[in-house]
Amino acid sequence: MPNEYEKDHRALIQEALNDPLARIPERLKSCYYEHQKALNLKYLLQVNLIAQFAYVVYTLADILVLTDIRTLLIVSKLGFAVVMTLITIWIYNHYQNLPLFDLLLPTSIIGASSIWFFNLNISESPYTLIYQYASLVFIVLANLCVQVRFRPSLITTSLITLVIYTGVYFNTYGDAYQILLFSLIYIPVLIFSVYISWNSTLKSRTVFLHHLLNDYHRKAFEKLAHTDALTGLNNRRYFESLATQHVHANFESPNPTTLLVFDVDHFKQINDSYGHDIGDRVLQMIADVSSKEMRHSDILARYGGEEFIALLTGTNSDDAVKIAERLRKRIENIEVNLTDGRQFHFTVSIGITILETFETDLNVLIKQADIALYQAKANGRNRVEHYDPSMDQSAIQNMKRSWNIESDVKMIVE
Template sequence: MPHELHKESRLLIQEALKDPLVRIPRALKSDYYSHQKGLHLKYLLQVNLFAQFAYASYTLADIYVLTDVHTLLIITKLGFTVLVTLLTIWIYHHKQNLPLFDLLLPTSIIGASAVWFFNLNQSESPYTQIYQYASLVFIVLANLSVHVHFKPSLITSALITLMIYIGVYFNVDGDRQQLILFSLIYLPVLSFSIYISWNSTLKSRIVFLQHTLNEYNRQAFEHMAHTDSLTGLNNRRSFEYLAHRHLLSIVEEDHPDPTSLIVFDVDHFKKINDNYGHDIGDKVLKIIAETACSEMRPTDILARYGGEEFIALLPNTHLDDALKIADSLRQRIERTEVAIDQQQTLRFTISVGAAILETCENDLYTLIKQADIALYQAKANGRNRVEHYDPFISPVLEPQVHGSWSNDRPIKIVEE
């Protein structure tokens, strides 16, 4: 995601965190599901399987209490458990749908409670009215497993409650006193379980939004550390690191692709600042950065190297192609105007120096020095032009006009 979209997303997240319901912004929902999937999918599989095992193990208690329906218990409960377990494993391996998986256990508990009360109502045991209170575990277990969606859990909770009350009604033959007593015990448990579901889903949203906000902030700080604040281009440190990495990568190749480099700066930039002010000078630098960005390819490494100086490493580029790119940039800049006021505009030019990596050695210092010498020649030959470094023609000069590099300060990059 581009940096500007990150900024917009940070604002959305900050607003969402202020919302009492902490609703996930629509633009981040797919990221939310991906994040939750990584955290909870395997956990939900384990919860579903353990829940089915626990449900099946309750058959022992059922057999102990409901002594007259052993065969029915084994067929219905164990059959239902096997069916749901196979369905759970199939969904996990073939669907990987987190919202569906999040509601799988609550949905299966609707059926589990129906099967359980069906068996309970078929028994003539004197303990059935006491044993019906064991159904409270259904609603608790259903809401304990919810981590992603709260609203659908309200629907499943309502259906489980409906199924339980139907079972209780028939189990007590519609006895009003028994129904009231059951409600007095069941409804607080229902409320507590719904709170658990709400709190789990709320925390999941908060954790996701806070994690995403922290990640965006980290990227923003990293972006600031490696980006020129005025132009938005790479800064000197970032350029040297990226360029050095590229040169290291081509050293290992038997026939490395050609790599060229161009250095360019604004002609008479000091006069622009002196005559029109630094705000106009800043506008000039921004326009150059925007124009250079549009001329460069995605693989090129462009940076503001300092002051009015810009630099670009052009991978897989012969010198002739680098000169064409440089001259196209020079011509576009020459045709550009900056508005000083409503009646006055300013035109400006750039000079460009180019060089190509002649050997397989990853000598970034030498390559920059050669391009800077070519830039010095462009300045000496009248400005608003492109020159390339030629070891047979170019004099062995130390840059005097733009002395950004010197022999006693070689470039050192430490791999991160």
């Protein structure tokens, strides 16, 4: 089952998706930028480099139109393109800040359009009035590449528009008719380019939020597939998969590993006396206490019925016994309160075995721990026993006949 933190996050994501603007919650912004960085950083690098190349190509066209200032064009525009290319590559290699990189091209276009209009206004070419309409490409390029944040792009868009209109004003000597004519063409392109920027950033936010929500759903299904529904622990199949991987890895790189098998003493009597609901509560309490005793690297599972199992990695026999004793005592002190005011305690028996460096069969390890577990039961229950080869199969069979309690003896002899 998802914890409260996961539920809160999912509710936050769903609320953001229901927002028409798909605004990213503050606590998710760092995650959003990392996600966009993985998707768009290389793309933004390519767009910036292609834009600088396009600016160079524009310079060749300028040379053909503004023939009287060729030297100034080459020095100013090509120089600017080279400088911006070097800055772009440096930022990409040393300072991969996505929000900054997202606005790098629009910012550079402010400078590029300023240089372009400066040259246009100096030139005496008769084509300058017509050629000023080529500046429309600046606003389109500036908004075409924005992928992450829309509001900051409005600032760069406004500055580019200010530069362009200033250039047009001086280029037309303040002719209102020429400025109006330019505006009738520029403003629709401006609106279109701003829409592109808004739509791109909205799509980026929506895709991220859907990705995050789908990731939660995927993890929930994966967890459901390998989790015991009652206790929330790993189930038997998943435990065997993880433990087998560890056993095989341990053969290649030996590391002290022990296995604990434990189950509830007289669990059938608990069910018969108090009901299966109380029996389920007992198992959930054991799962809760056991989880708190385990480290992140340990593998804990409900193995079936009232039996639990734990693989303790990097743990020798002495430490395993200490952990098992601590666990046994904590479970012994659990108090179960009934609705009628009565209370009762319960205990567990624990069997321990250590993984030998030459052993690669998990079933052998489990069988040894099971034998130690039933030795603990034979010795009075509520105790810890370490496996010893002297605990042979015949002794277990004798225990089974003497107890005459089928539920207390596991099928360890196949």
